[in-house]
Every structure is written in structure tokens, then in C-alpha cells.
Amino acid sequence: MRFSLTFLAALAFSLPTFAAPRAEHVFIISIDGGKPAVIAESEAPVLKKIAAEGAVSWQASTIFPSITLPSHTSMLTGVGPDKHQILWNAFTPIKGPVKVPTVFSLLKAADAMAVTGMFVGKMKFRHLWLKDSVDVFDFGGPQSDAPVAGSPEIEKDKKPSQTVAKQAAAWIKGKKPRLAFIHFPDVDTAGHKDGWGSPQQKEALKATDQALEQVWQAIKDAGIADSSVMIISADHGGHDKTHGLNIPDDMLIPWVVWGKGVKKNFTITPPVTTYDTAATALWLLDVPVPPEFDGKPVTSAFE
Numbered sequence: 001m002r003f004s005l006t007f008l009a010a011l012a013f014s015l016p017t018f019a020a021p022r023a024e025h026v027f028i029i030s031i032d033g034g035k036p037a038v039i040a041e042s043e044a045p046v047l048k049k050i051a052a053e054g055a056v057s058w059q060a061s062t063i064f065p066s067i068t069l070p071s072h073t074s075m076l077t078g079v080g081p082d083k084h085q086i087l088w089n090a091f092t093p094i095k096g097p098v099k100v101p102t103v104f105s106l107l108k109a110a111d112a113m114a115v116t117g118m119f120v121g122k123m124k125f126r127h128l129w130l131k132d133s134v135d136v137f138d139f140g141g142p143q144s145d146a147p148v149a150g151s152p153e154i155e156k157d158k159k160p161s162q163t164v165a166k167q168a169a170a171w172i173k174g175k176k177p178r179l180a181f182i183h184f185p186d187v188d189t190a191g192h193k194d195g196w197g198s199p200q201q202k203e204a205l206k207a208t209d210q211a212l213e214q215v216w217q218a219i220k221d222a223g224i225a226d227s228s229v230m231i232i233s234a235d236h237g238g239h240d241k242t243h244g245l246n247i248p249d250d251m252l253i254p255w256v257v258w259g260k261g262v263k264k265n266f267t268i269t270p271p272v273t274t275y276d277t278a279a280t281a282l283w284l285l286d287v288p289v290p291p292e293f294d295g296k297p298v299t300s301a302f303e
Contacts (some may be wrong), residue, residue, distance in 0.1 A: 021286040022302070023260045027172075028103075028181045028281060029215065030075065031208055032068060032121070033188030035196055035237030036127040036254050042202040044209040044214065047256070050232065052265055054258030055301035062236050066243055066250040068188065069124045071235035071274060076102050076128055076181060078293035079280030094141040097131075101290070103278045104133035107179050110287045114178040119168040121160045121185030135175075138167050141173040161186045165211035169218035170207045176222050178285065182215055184208045188238075196249070197237035229259035229284050231277055268301050 031039075031047075036058040039047065063074045063081055063158050073086040077100050081087055086099050099110075104116045116123060117136040129137050137143045140163060161184035168182050190204035212232070217223050232254065239249040255272045257280070275295035283297035 002150065021284060023210055023229040024286040025177060025219075025224050025229070026179050026281045026284050027215065027219065027228065027230045028075070028179075028277060029212065029230060029232045029251055030072065030181070030183045030255075031187055031195070031205075031212075031232065031234045032183060032185045033191045033201075033236060033238055033243070034208075034234030034254055035191075035249070036252055037198050037237075037249075038187075038201060039205065039254060041197070042205040042209075042288050044205055046209045046213040047232065048214075050216065050230065050258045051254075051256045054230075054256060054262045054264065055266040055268050056257070057255045057268040057272045058252075060233065060253045060255035060274070061251050062234070062253050062274045064246045064251065066245065067238040068122065068235050069127065072125065072183070073098055073128060074275045074294075075235065075277045076104075078103070078275045078282075078289070078295040080275060080294050083292065083294070086127060089124065091122075091126055092125075095127065097126075098128055100292075102128055102130055102133055103281050104181075105130045105178060105291070106282060107285060108133055110285075111178070115175050116179045117168075117171060117175070118181045118183075119164050119171070120181075120183040121164050122183065125183065135177075136171065138164075138171070141167070141233050157187060159207045159211075160189075161182075161208045161211040162214070165214035169214045172215070172218040173222045176224050178236055179281065184211055186211075188235075191238045191243070195241050196243075225259070227260055229257060229262065230245040231278055231280060232258075233274065235274070255298070258299070263301060264299065268298060270298075270300055272298055275279070 020151045062071045069089045116134045119138045186204040190201040194200035234253040236243045243250040279295035280297045
């Protein structure tokens with residue numbers, strides 16, 4: 001179908017104009033299994049510096065059931081499990097992708113040219129990869145659209161978070177994305193093997209903190225730190241060698257925000273839930289938050 005130049009000009013005049021985004025770049029970073037009480041007792045200078053320079057709640061809440069895939073789905077879709085219906089916790093290709101929009105698909109609908117990406121340490125995140133929503137899905141290396149098992153190298157990696165960070169950092173410096181999700185799995189893996197709060201888990205948190213530093217430095221090296229916001233959170237906590245219960249040990253998560261317009265050395269006092277992450281990311285990028293969202297932008301953290 002052809003349109004006349006006059007028609008196209010009239011259409012351009014009639015389109016709504018949007019305010020400039022509050023941030024040009026948003027990075028959602030998840031420390032899988034990052035229990036606030038364990039973070040407080042661990043050597044994590046980078047995370048603690050970012051929290052001190054920004055706004056933080058150490059009493060944010062995840063969803064129930066407090067398990068990885070449902071929780072991250074709420075983090076990236078802005079709705080609870082009753083709406084997104086991701087109730088399983090393993091890569092199960094027959095179940096297909098999530099049936100509700102993600103922050104990536106919503107951003108792409110508003111701006112098809114926006115550069116987006118996911119860098120993850122667990123294959124199950126393929127369920128959040130909607131068609132045409134991310135420019136790169138990286139699991140130990142960029143993955144194709146085919147439902148393959150992923151990279152065995154990262155599954156064998158003793159410090160997969162640092163592998164994830166290395167891949168993400170190079171991409172950030174080259175692409176300067178509008179929206180990226182970066183997932184660090186080490187803390188959860190150590191928790192299941194050795195227990196939440198164990199010396200081994202604290203060592204995994206130290207390694208994850210070093211991975212976080214790689215990503216933070218990449219944002220600076222890309223020259224976009226002044227126009228970026230990082231949201232650092234977790235999907236759940238844990239107790240003993242497990243998680244998934246509706247108890248504070250499992251349900252409490254950190255929620256840290258740093259960057260453009262963020263209040264400094266600020267403690268967030270209103271309740272924060274993991275699906276607020278998606279709403280905050282869209283609000284920052286000037287993408288309308290759907291009325292179906294359970295999440296709300298955490299505006300109290302910003303000037």
C-alpha cells in the first residue's frame with residue numbers, strides 16, 4: 001500500500017509527542033538468590049558502593065512461589081504469576097514463551113530501533129524471549145531462535161557470573177543499549193549446594209560482585225553513565241539449601257537503583273515488589289506502563 005507525502009506529513013503531525021525519557025539506558029541486573037541478610041555479611045564492596053551512591057530497599061519482596069523462573073518473569077513483565085502463568089522452573093520448550101508482554105517487547109513496540117539484550121546464566125530464561133523483543137539473547141554466547149540446550153561451557157563454568165559479565169560488558173561498550181537484562185547465577189548455585197549464608201555462598205557473592213563491577217565499568221567506558229540507570233535486585237532469598245516458601249528468608253530481596261535522577265544515599269521506605277522493576281524501567285524509558293501491570297514505578301527513589 002502506498003501513501004502520499006501529504007498523508008504521511010499529516011500523520012506525523014497527528015502523532016502524539018512524548019517527553020524525553022528520564023533515562024536513555026536502563027540495565028536490570030539480577031543476583032539470583034541474593035538474600036539481603038547474606039549480602040550484609042559478605043564482601044561485596046561494589047554493590048554496597050552502588051547502594052550508598054543511589055537509593056535502596058533491603059526489604060523488597062519477591063512473588064510467591066519464590067522460585068527463579070516465575071520470579072524473574074514477574075520482574076520482567078510487571079505482573080504476578082496469576083497473570084503471566086509461568087509456574088514452572090525449568091527450560092521446557094513445549095510450554096513455549098511467556099504469553100504476556102515483557103519490558104523488551106513493550107519497548108520495541110514503542111521504538112523498534114531500540115537496542116535490547118538479555119545476558120543470562122540459566123537456559124530457562126528462553127521462556128522470556130519473545131519474538132523480535134531482544135536483539136541478542138546470550139547464554140554463554142549469542143543464541144539462535146532454535147530451542148537448543150544452550151552453551152555447555154557456561155554450565156560447566158565455576159564462575160558463570162563473570163562469563164556473563166564479560167559477554168555483557170563487551171556488548172554494552174559496542175552497542176550502548178536502551179534496555180538490557182543481566183543475570184548472575186552463582187549465589188543461587190552455591191546456596192543450593194552449600195546453604196544460604198554458607199562461606200561458599202559468600203565467596204560466590206564476592207565473585208558476583210566482581211562481575212557487577214565489570215558491567216558498571218562497561219557502562220562508564222561506553223560514555224553513557226550520565227544517562228543510564230541500573231536496577232539491581234534478586235529473584236528470591238533462601239534458607240538451608242532451598243527456597244520457595246512464603247517466609248521472609250525466601251521472600252525478601254534487595255532493590256537498588258543507581259544513576260541519572262536517582263536520589264543519593266537514600267533509603268526507599270514505601271513497599272517495593274519485584275514486578276515494580278518492570279514498571280520502573282518503562283517509566284524511565286518513557287514507555288507507557290500498561291494498566292494491566294501489577295507493578296508501579298518506584299518514583300520515590302528519584303529526584
